[in-house]
Amino acid sequence: MASDALLFDVGRRKPTTRDVADLVKSGGTAALTEADRRADAATYQEVTCRSALNPVKGMPFNWTLNPYRGCTHGCHYCFARRYHVQFEMNTDDEFASVILVKKNFVEVLVRELDRPAWSREHVAFGTATDPYQPIEGHYKLTRGAIGALARGRTPIGLITKGPMVVRDRDVLGDLTRAAGCTVYMSVPTVDEDAWRTLEPGTAHPLQRLRAVRELVDAGIRAGVLMAPIVPGFSSSREKIERTIKTIADHGARFVGCNVMYLQDGTRTHFMKFIEREFPSMLPRFEKLYVKKYPPDWYRKEVQAMVKVLQARYGIMRRDEAETTPEKEQIEPEQVGFAW
Numbered sequence: 488m489a490s491d492a493l494l495f496d497v498g499r500r501k502p503t504t505r506d507v508a509d510l511v512k513s514g515g516t517a518a519l520t521e522a523d524r525r526a527d528a529a530t531y532q533e534v535t536c537r538s539a540l541n542p543v544k545g546m547p548f549n550w551t552l553n554p555y556r557g558c559t560h561g562c563h564y565c566f567a568r569r570y571h572v573q574f575e576m577n578t579d580d581e582f583a584s585v586i587l588v589k590k591n592f593v594e595v596l597v598r599e600l601d602r603p604a605w606s607r608e609h610v611a612f613g614t615a616t617d618p619y620q621p622i623e624g625h626y627k628l629t630r631g632a633i634g635a636l637a638r639g640r641t642p643i644g645l646i647t648k649g650p651m652v653v654r655d656r657d658v659l660g661d662l663t664r665a666a667g668c669t670v671y672m673s674v675p676t677v678d679e680d681a682w683r684t685l686e687p688g689t690a691h692p693l694q695r696l697r698a699v700r701e702l703v704d705a706g707i708r709a710g711v712l713m714a715p716i717v718p719g720f721s722s723s724r725e726k727i728e729r730t731i732k733t734i735a736d737h738g739a740r741f742v743g744c745n746v747m748y749l750q751d752g753t754r755t756h757f758m759k760f761i762e763r764e765f766p767s768m769l770p771r772f773e774k775l776y777v778k779k780y781p782p783d784w785y786r787k788e789v790q791a792m793v794k795v796l797q798a799r800y801g802i803m804r805r806d807e808a809e810t811t812p813e814k815e816q817i818e819p820e821q822v823g824f825a826w
């Protein structure tokens with residue numbers, strides 16, 4: 488099979504993600520014999536990408552960038568788990584332990600940004616995988632891509648849970664001046680139990696918030712996404728208030744939130760995880776997640792609570808404030824729920 492030759496011929500072109508999927512389909516991830524197993528127990532498979540900018544439909548942006556696939560952060564709620572089946576890998580351990588590295592990512596991106604037809608539309612960076620994987624310290628693909636985007640005057644919004652983003656404040660600053668850049672640090676909660684349980688491979692939430700402060704101090708527009716808020720783990724009023732207060736204390740420029748949704752392989756993984764680790768919670772999750780999202784009333788309660796607290800701690804987004812004239816009238820008592 489052609490893909491076998493690509494994997495075994497050291498020094499030749501790296502396999503494409505399709506080659507990797509074919510190989511894994513025939514022999515499991517053990518067939519990735521050229522992959523590099525690191526001390527963090529993850530396996531890194533270099534691949535060749537044909538394109539870097541990925542067009543998407545039905546989102547608030549038209550283009551995404553993801554130098555890696557799979558994520559060692561291994562959050563149990565991660566919506567991107569379901570994408571790993573594209574590579575014939577499972578949404579459980581293999582999502583967090585087999586990382587595809589698009590070795591030629593930066594050079595492909597540079598070519599795409601240089602095309603006369605490129606319209607310099609806003610690009611969402613890190614939508615399918617955190618772009619600050621630990622191995623980014625070695626490959627520097629995210630850093631190289633940000634530099635290319637600055638030279639190509641293309642604005643981005645970058646989402647991450649990785650404090651390593653501070654390393655790149657110089658190129659993020661270049662991009663801010665050249666085209667515009669927003670860093671969305673994902674900190675769903677500062678509650679240590681919830682963090683340890685739900686995000687086993689991520690940096691401590693306070694470390695992430697210190698990174699936000701450093702970025703803001705460097706002149707970069709950086710804020711926090713409390714996403715997702717996970718019912719039963721990080722949804723109590725006390726935890727949400729503590730999180731928003733801590734975010735405000737760290738100088739975040741804005742805060743946004745969303746309640747967890749579960750779809751396809753992500754749903755399967757999360758429910759298995761709950762059944763295994765917290766069996767008594769399973770019936771409540773099954774009731775709350777009959778569909779992809781919990782019922783509207785639940786999401787509205789969470790969002791109302793967050794709005795109240797954003798206003799209290801002075802970090803409501805200006806655009807939200809302008810479009811929510813009744814914001815001050817939402818009473819905290821209206822949004823008291825336990826789960």
Ligand code: SF4
Nearest residue numbers: 558560561562565617
């Ligand atoms: S850091 Fe982001 S991409 Fe990685 S597992 Fe967590 S939610 Fe998914």
